[in-house]
Amino acid sequence: MANENYQSLLNDQRTERTRHMLKALPSSCSDFINSIAMTTSPLTRMAYTIDLGTFCEFAVREIPYFGDKSPSEWTDDDLEHFTAKDLQVYANYLTLYFKADEEADQASPPKALRNHECGVMRKLSSLRSYFDYLFKQERIKGNIATLVSLPKLHDKPILYLINEEVDRLLQTAADGAELTERQQKFHTLTKTRDVAMLMLFLGTGIRVSECVGIDIEDLDFHLNAVLVTRKGGNQVILYFPAEVAEALQAYVKERKLIKTDEANQNALFLSLQKKRITQRAVQIMVKKYCSIAVPLKKKMSPHKLRSTYATRLYHETEDIYLVADALGHSDVNTTRKHYAAMSDQRRKEAAQNVHLPEMTDKPE
Numbered sequence: 601m602a603n604e605n606y607q608s609l610l611n612d613q614r615t616e617r618t619r620h621m622l623k624a625l626p627s628s629c630s631d632f633i634n635s636i637a638m639t640t641s642p643l644t645r646m647a648y649t650i651d652l653g654t655f656c657e658f659a660v661r662e663i664p665y666f667g668d669k670s671p672s673e674w675t676d677d678d679l680e681h682f683t684a685k686d687l688q689v690y691a692n693y694l695t696l697y698f699k700a701d702e703e704a705d706q707a708s709p710p711k712a713l714r715n716h717e718c719g720v721m722r723k724l725s726s727l728r729s730y731f732d733y734l735f736k737q738e739r740i741k742g743n744i745a746t747l748v749s750l751p752k753l754h755d756k757p758i759l760y761l762i763n764e765e766v767d768r769l770l771q772t773a774a775d776g777a778e779l780t781e782r783q784q785k786f787h788t789l790t791k792t793r794d795v796a797m798l799m800l801f802l803g804t805g806i807r808v809s810e811c812v813g814i815d816i817e818d819l820d821f822h823l824n825a826v827l828v829t830r831k832g833g834n835q836v837i838l839y840f841p842a843e844v845a846e847a848l849q850a851y852v853k854e855r856k857l858i859k860t861d862e863a864n865q866n867a868l869f870l871s872l873q874k875k876r877i878t879q880r881a882v883q884i885m886v887k888k889y890c891s892i893a894v895p896l897k898k899k900m901s902p903h904k905l906r907s908t909y910a911t912r913l914y915h916e917t918e919d920i921y922l923v924a925d926a927l928g929h930s931d932v933n934t935t936r937k938h939y940a941a942m943s944d945q946r947r948k949e950a951a952q953n954v955h956l957p958e959m960t961d962k963p964e
Contacts, residue, residue, distance in 0.1 A: 606813050606815070606829075606866075606867070606876070607813060607829050610813075611641075611642040611643075612643075614643055614646045615642045615645075615646075616635065616826055616903050617646055618642070619644050620963075621649045621650065622638070622645075622649055623672065624653070624670075624671060624672055624781065625653060625671050625672060626656070626671055626672065626673075626674040626675075626678075627647070627672075628674075628676060628679065628862075629652050629662075629735060631733075632648075632729075632730050632734070633648060633649060633960070635733060636648070641831070641833070643831075646792060647722075647726070648726050648729070648730075651722065651723045651726035652726065652727070652730060653656065654694075655690060656671040656674075657699070658693050659691050659814040660669070662690075662693065663682075663686055663761060664778065665678075665681050665712075666678070674737045679734065679739075679740055679762070680740055680741065683744060684744045684747040684748055687744060687745060687747075687748040688748055690724075690727075691748060691751070693740045694720045694723055694724075695714060695715060695716075695720065696712065696713070696714050697713055698710035698711065698712055698713065699713055702949045703882070709892060714884065717751045717752070717753050717754065721753065722753050723753075724745070724748060724750055725750065728743070728745040730745075731743045731745040731746075733743070740929065742920045746808060758907050759899060759900070759904050759907065760904060760907045760908040760910075760911045760912075761894060761900075761904075761905070765893065765894045765897075766802060768893040769798065769889055769890060769893040769894065770799070770802075770895065772893040773794045773795045773798055773889045774791060774795055776788075778892045779888075783888070789872060789909075790872065790885075791854075792850050792851045793849050793851050793854070793869060794885055794889070795850075795851075796847040796848050796850065796851035797811060797869060797885070798886070798905070799843065799844045799847040799848070799954065800826075800840065800844055800847075800848065800907055801886075801902055801905035801906060802905055802908060803840045803843065803844035803895070803909065804826070804838045804839075804840050804842050804844070804885060804926075805906045805909035805910055805926055805927050806826075806828060806838060807831070807903075807906065807928070808879050808882050808883065808903070809828070809831075809879060809903075810828040810830060811869065812877055812879055813828065814828060814868040814869065814880060815866040815867060815868055816852065816856075816867075816868050816909065817866065818868070819848060819852065819868070821845055821848075821849060823839065824840050824842065824845045825837050825838065825840070825914065826838050826840065831928070832930075836928065838926075855868065855870065858874060859874070860875070861874075861875075863875075864876050869882075869961050883901055886900060886902050887900065906927070909922050909926075910926070910927055910935075920932060920935055920936050923935050
């Protein structure tokens, strides 16, 4: 199917990028990535490789022993020189470091990169897996990464839109009244598409990666359903309400009039360049409208619209298994961790709405 071809192309690109990055890293990194090839996705392997590259860049910059040697030349004996203290310094380094922007000119200053708790944990976890592989293969004497504590993650409140904010967001996307003059010029060309995408996020809880991968033939307006490819490559059918169907039909009518090259002829959502829209472009689109419609919620994103859908679904059903299935979570505990606390809030609200007469002391 065309959707599978899109996903295959995406996976091929990730695999090629991973192979390119591995050429600059120690051969042991390639061995590690190859060892997990059958149990992980290309996206996961690419993420591991990026994390290992960040660690190697740190070592070259901050650890004198590794300063005069290219990471691609490091041997297993070189890796024995890392200490737990080095990794503790690395954990702190991850909170703020600088890297040249490959797309900018050479005169541009390096870009500041920051990782919060989740980012630091992921990168340290990647390092743990790498050193654990080397230790189990008897290539190093011990896994020093286990001696470094992972950061404690603090639960954050779920950021989502209430009904009034959803209405305001969709109205902003539809009329573009508060956009800048320059933005309004583009808005006349994209408003039908933008409304359809926002409706799809809010009506199905679809992931942005799933959204951009939709082809025209994946839509079925008889069932009000769309076929999407989820993380891991599994395909599922998502059903959407009539309001979403109406918005999608309006866009499809416009979309069928747009001529594209052969590579993009099946793509549903297109950019102004008549190519399949990218995840980054969708994120920018959502942020643009949300900055106007809900200016106090500055971190709105496609993922937060997904949270809005899940929150509303849970409020309506209080069925955590239904929410997990709708979101495509393989482990219901992932869903429960984020949404089950709402049951407590509902119970508190119930208690506040039950009024009993005040007890007064009876006269003797």
